Amino acid sequence: MFATHSHTHCSIAPPDLLAQLALDGTSDQQQAAVRALATSAAFRQQRAVMGRLTRQFGLPMGQLVGFNISSTRRLTVYDNQKKGRTFLPGVRMRGWGEHKSTDPAVNEAYDGSAQTYDFYLRVMGRNSLDNAGMELVSSVHYGVAYDNAFWDGTQMVYGDGSGQIFQVGGLTRALDVIGHELTHGITEFTAGLAYSKQSGALNESFSDVFGTLVKQYTLKQYAVEADWLIGEGILVPSLGKALRSMKAPGTAYSGDRQPATMDGYVDLPDDNDPRNDNGGVHINSGIPNHAFYLAAMALGGNAWERAGKIWYQTLTTMLHANTQFDEAARATIEVAGTLFGTAEAHAVEGAWREVGVLP
Template sequence: MSHVKPAPCCSIAPPDILARLAAEGTPEQRAAAIRALGPSSAFRAQRALIGRLGRELNLGAAQLGGLALATGRKLTAYDNQRQGRYFLPGVKVRGTDDPPAADEAANQAFDGSGTTYDFYRTVLGRNSVDDAGMELVSSVHYGVGYDNAFWNGVQMVYGDGSGTIFRTGALTKAIDVIGHELTHGVTQYTAGLVYSKQPGALNESFSDVFGSLVKQYSLNQTADEADWLIGEGTLVPELGGALRSMSNPGTAYPGDSQPAHMKDYKDLPDDNDPKNDSGGVHINSGIPNRAFYLAALALGGHAWDVAGKIWYKALTQHLKPDTQFAEAAQMTVDVAQDISAKARKAVKAAWKEVGVL
């Protein structure tokens, strides 16, 4: 049975953005941001409990969440019917062999999970997030106008967006958002990166890397064809074009504070204040994000063919819960060495350019 690592406290909406809007936004933005921030403590407690039970009792996802294990691709979509966390997963609207549901969001979440499964299976040889055929469960229409999407330790949960922060219906449409959040599940079952400071920023960065690769894979894009944006078009236009830019961190939206180099690293406290983002996990992830982008661009072709496989092997076989940036960088260099001198040179140069090595 798979050994479950600590479930990350993760969601696609950076809490520092929500905290800023809650303090400085329009009345509508303040209300939407407070609604999005409100459930965080409850889900944080749930994820912590799932992680602790998994570690102490060596339980897998099936026992913890009542979810089925399968020998192949198994997907299920549920309608939460805007009733919140006590109604999760909700009412089943589509299963693996079912025709499309009447609900567009349910179909988008279902298909996006399927594309992510296919990417991991076809490209990386991984059988679902736990590598043991875990059923990928999605619940849509969570809460009322909820501006977030997240992996809760056993399943995916999507809000509809309020139309004030996130565009209504945008979160289930964004394949990179789906790939990002499901990758938190992969990290949970492998490296178990602690969701704080540098390990937490690596946790977020690996999710951005594979979220972007899922999108590129679905579009058959090469590294130089990709936009390297995370959540492009999910925010309402007045807030910005995307949640993050991997190629140019700090440029995704007005007020984006992501650094692109270690000289600008933000040493923030992990003090439960949302504006500090668990020690800057969504903020400082810009540094390893750009390192991956530079390595992928230098290696050329499809980013998942070489760079993606290097990062995947590092994540699943080498990283530990408390791994720091410099350690992760060296691990990817070591993995690249096993592929070719060219790969090692490209990866090492990328980390040097962002000031980590």
């Protein structure tokens, strides 16, 4: 898997959006987008290598990078002080159970990590990303006006935003963004979905699913009450309302190319051109995203109680590196029947049929 796709780098900002702004944005947006693309490129190798070591060779992530593994939940937030990769994680600012910092970004990263940890522990029975108490490490103020946030294979990294693409401070305020990126860590430890084409779109979709579920769980929202937006309010208003809409893919921001059904599937090459988005991983994820939305709405209630548990069990026990959309669909149907029953399996099947993944 990782030998083939060694350029893996998952971040919240869709590379095709950054590429679009680098070409067609204002002069300030062009500079911000080029800076974000160049900085993100520096991390393309690390996630792949760390995922391979932890999953294929059984080496604990915490021991590899010098972070703690504990029977009690742990998280630590560092300040990267607007420096770069060699400075990670940076200066320690706040550890588990310690008083608030005077820095809002530190507290937001702390709270978001804690809320994501709580969701997985209380709802899914999972003890951190590796299910063995791995410390959640975050670094804020990465780079200079950096327009991105990402899981680098070992920790969370947050830029401040430039005010040209992302609002200043927006990336640490968005709980679903934090939940999304941390879920990439769970995917590394479990299914290991290759970050290319359909398997990569599933990788992105599972992160969107659990990003929105962390937010809905924290807000105690029923599925019908949720906005189903990923990153609502973090882009500058002129670009759009969010990064993605699971309810209405393709409507989140100006230039949003996400399809809701297979009729709009975009077959792109995985060729390192950011406009092609690793074969459309952020673009085509709209299809499985919409399937989850439809399943959650059909099942009703709180989306994390049935739909979320079906998707979690599928991700952690049923998938492999090169899983395609139709395989994932059949797996969720099987899990729905096993966990809940025939009615739930039919609801999930109907969702996948509605988006055209199943005939």
